[in-house]
Amino acid sequence: MRKSNGSAQMLSLAILSSLLCLTLHTCHGGKVLVYPVEGSHWVNMNILIEGLHSKGHDITVLRSDKSWYIKENSSSYNTITVPVSASLDEEFIAKIVTETINIQRGHSSLFVFVTLLVEMFKKLKEAHVTLKEMIVNILENPELVKSLQDCHYDILLTDPCWGGGTVLAHYLHLPLVYNVRWLPVGEGHFAVAPSPVSYIPLTGSGFSDKMTFIERVKNMLYFGAVVIQDRLTLRPVYQGVCEKYLSPHSDFYMLMQSADLWLMRGDFVFEFPRPTMPNVVYMGGFQCKPAKPLPQDLEDFVQSSGEHGVILMSLGTFVSQLPSDITEEIAAAFAELPQKVIWKYTGERPSTLGNNTLLVDWMPQNDILGHPKIKLFVAHGGTNGVQEALYHGVPVVGIPLFFDQYDNLLRLKVRGGATILSVATLEKGTLLQGLQEVLHEPSYRENMQRLSRLHRDQPMKPLDRALFWIEFVMRHKGAAHLRTESYKMPWYAYHSVDVVLFLVAVLSLIVLIILAVIRYLLRLCNKIKNKVD
Template structure:
């Protein structure tokens, strides 16, 4: 080989970082959360790491066989039930549309609470079955995993990591107690809005009252839902003195699925790494049918509508109103919809069972995204600079879209009052008012202007934990402190006691001196 060729090969060899394949045990959350976890798993596999995924036998999303991971299938129901959640969303829509009583809504919320409680009970049963299976645990120990990667929306991976005594990394937005920042970072309720309160970081007095009440009520509800199950599990394997949530707070690394184009400014911690939008990527070419349909829109462009995995269809009256609004637009519409064909569907609207959402959002013809407000879709819209018309339904969706509304990139429509006129006005406003697209493109520029891609950042820190057997130097031990010590209540009480003691001593001395002076004057007078 000639000298220039040898030089080039040597340079390329030196520029490729050495990859030492690690072993990662993944305990995911089933459902749409798996979509995020799968992206990281595939990236870890591409870098030479060996990944094992724990899954229940009836897993909703997680396949038993994959070229990217090996599975550890536990013969027990997992508790994530597509039929229940689809039914719940349908009933939620019906209640909103019919304006039913607050009691009906409360009953539905309690049903959801019971279902989540049942899901966490099954998670605990699954962990117990794993830990009691000596052969399985021996195999897991012998594999010598470098870390456990889990989504703390359930606690299975947390308990497993501490039982195996290996580093713990979170792929996280929510823990079993709600939004993840509130578990690990200082979160003053005076300017940090609690998700689901639909507030900003600039609150009036009564908004701060609302924020405080929502926080207190939600924390109580979360503890009621999950506390009994995980307390019993942790007590069984780690002793009654161990608080189950302290195991979450002891995680080495929190890979947070947001960044500050979405999140309001707030305190954070050294072991919180932001990777919002890590699943986003440049658009690929569309399938021929979709590309031809998009090109047929001419200068008007296209609108895409997708409401996530749980909302494949609407009640007939809602679908008809949406279809009627679309039919009067000059734009072409691609709508992911699995229900019966709406009676008012126009020739400009294409119904599909599935769509390459990221590729469509990145298409130059796309003008608008009609979305339910899930974080995956929101970050894809931010990445590609596409404004949103939001139809929030359940969970964190209303709060997510309220954040986008405040930033001037989304128009939110209440499903309870939606008709063709209201929906059409929202579409026309976002399409015709330039500020929506300009603001979203500004967010896109901010989101993309980073030293490393979010996925590369996540992979670096996962491998960092592997190399150093944890990240204890980044983790605060404040979670071990009792609440009165954390908030310095004991210090304030002590200092107050000292001040009172000094004041009382001073008063006593003054009174004593006064008494003596009075006594001397009395003696002299006599």
Template structure:
């Protein structure tokens, strides 16, 4: 027998390595290609879902995607999946665009209390309308016995759902299939609030604009925003799904209980980005799973970037939903860019600003991930969408944020609290404030240093986020669910969950014992007085 590698003949070494490799393969989890039904959400959410589907397809899984006939981004024909198209009575994008334009105009008018209530009313109305449209569309599936039979005959292993719109959650329950959520948002806000204990004393509600270190009045504000979440859940969105549950789920249900029955929650977040908080065993954090090392830029774009020399490049993008800012804002921003020694790449559609400088390249689309990974990029001017923020963290590029709506301010606030970003509200954007902000992020070293630190922390993981996501999807396929990871707390009445019945019992028992002792003492005293011998 050989004891030392240096003393081994070549054939012996080769044989041992072959044996070692076979052992590794035999102990690795095995999963044949699964059959996955996907119910996504359109827009920027689809960008995330598609990246996950590409990886699942690469690993041999068969995928079917439910899409609407008016889908913005989800094509009917794709090499990745087979599509199931349902008719939509109205294009969600139409009234969504109207909401966005009104929202931008209201922000420019100021941030008064009246503006806040106007924006909140418009947002809640739009959300309820979108849920109703999608629920009506999904009824087409559930009412079509032939299609339902086809779905059952397809023998899907699980349903993968983005629960920001939740008819897919009801469909999974109706088909009695395991459920995996690709999630950050659910029907009533951030997913953790129905998954895990969420003390409002240090967990900020999205929209509150608070961190995990709140003053008394910030906690009051946090409670107010949570009441809006409950209102949305109980009175706007909940009844829509309650009607679906009553009709299609035996015994009825509600959307929160269905979400809590999900086997795995793939959270598009991590604690480098988010504030620490309680969580659950079936929550898997895959923040930044879409991020990859930068690929080479197209030749013309690379030439433009390199022409910046030592000054570097600023890039600006407002994501997929907003093509342009109000005209007066774009004119101010363009004039500031024109004065900068840096080159600028600006994703902008619509009328070209009259103040545009020769150093600024306007594009309809940019390879954002590859640009952020280029060493010439100095600052990312962004709206604060989750994808862009996580890509900036991955590549270590500091951010000047102009939040527009939804969770964007909260996303940017997390970076600002860690010293990696600066926020300018849309109402405050003018030539002076924008120039001051861009120069601060460019020339103050702490922004880049702090973002580099976040990047190192994000990458310092035992397993890449995408590998975690795929592992847990395949885990559910292999084990036909993950019921052992779900807590039984969801099935407890609220008074039992908070131990109010136990507290009432203890208080009652203690009170009973206390009064029993008092009664006994008084009785003994009374007997003693009555049995005392009389003096003659």
């Protein structure tokens, strides 16, 4: 019975896809197929989708029937819902948060680093194995594949954090555009551009671009660990899919590198300077925009703060998974401040909560950060929130939890716009000290205001730049002229190992020949001398 229901679902979504194509042919804009990622990644992908929709393009989004962020019905896009048996959900992410906090709070620093590394490897592999099912289910459905082919999409837009979109683009022979910061392993630049680890820190290392000798050693070791993780655990997950559905000789990593356009969610006001490539377009802060008026109840609360102003706190969607003793300490620290506090929080109400703190399960974060009375932002360090703080020039007290959050906050700290507190040692006193430091030391706000001015001083808004280049790829059926062919080279050729070995061999041969000639001449001289004697 289950198999019959699954077949019926597959047939119905194939029919739906075909109907969508018939509808799309009447439109004048291009046709974009989107293979997105859930969570905060979808938040910024949806902004690109809305921008493309406003310019007259038709967008079709592939989503799973277990999706918890991507709505099935939208005025900006059509959807094709793919049935899967499992997917990443809030519970999966919440477990990662809880385990990460427990590890950090219970062990020495070296043990913490190694343990976190191993746990992240395990969780990432588990996630990719789960998510692989969606691309397999698509390619195993001939009716759906045919309907996708018949739609004649102009491009496939995907977040390569998961590998399914890359595989599908090559299967359908579509130009491939990335909305990217992360690949299945590591940061996007490491796959597309030269990345010397002598001054480019690995995500998770906690280093800046100014590393000591010991830090460079650690950075190199961490790079090696990431390569091993990629080769042994994650790449095989998608390599098997490529070999089965594309070609026995296909290489997933090469396919991933061959994207026409990399829309990078960063810029060099935020990122450390590094080499880049012609097909990398920087759109850092593309989701940011001028603040709109707050809802009246929030505006009244903000205005009630008087001259002291307001603090905004958000640790992301999963703040309710923080241990209760930590949330009690946070609430107690806020209660000591004269500022009003807006705290995005969905857990049990802390008993130490002061009258100055308003708990909300949702708030217009961008609009609050752009309000004249905002004083600082207590954040977990997600890319979206950090870039909104930078855009509005709001200093940050960071409490990173996992993944890239520490590294995001570190980029602000190095530039003097943030301080970072460890969740492992977080208590009322340390939090209060960090809050008061950022509130009363003018340099934090001054530095963030300077970064905001630098970020805004551009000839073109980041979102407009991203939309232009997406349409550029659509108009020209790709952007191969911007893409280096280095991705087709084996590693030993890319790093010129074969050339070095060849030159060493030639040089060695020349030296041997010279030595042989010298030896021969010495022997000849000795023979002549002996004859003379």
